[in-house]
Amino acid sequence: MREFRVPDAAMQGSLHCTYLVAYEGPAEDLNAWRGYYLAHLPPFMATMPGIRELEVYARLDWVGFLPWPRAEHMQRNKTAFDSAVALTAALNSPVRRAMRTDYSSFPPFSGKTTHFPMSTLVIRP
Secondary structure, three states: OEEOOOOOOOOOOOEEEEEEEEEOOOEOOHHHHHHHHHHHHHHHHOOOOOOOEEEEEEOOOOOOOOOOOOOOOOEEEEEEEOOHHHHHHHHOOHHHHHHHHHHOOOOOEOOOEEEEEEEEEOOOO
């Protein structure tokens, strides 16, 4: 996991909106794809209005013998916002439009890119 700084990480309250993005892959060259992504996208994402958290997760290879299907996504991202309204504003921002333009410059990859917004309740003892 890689955590990236955002301008204001002070989450407002214990209920917030988490936005997960998964890149299934594969990439023609995973190292080139991940290198491009890490150099270009986190700087964009960190400037999204209202962003409170930014994390990028790389794939973990593991050994296991249970008969469950494996998800072998090449990367997943997590961003968090104070509310669904704040997430919607960020997704409709000029920053997001710039990110979408940059998407066409990614090194070649295939597979789906999925997006999952969800409510998150933080519980601390």
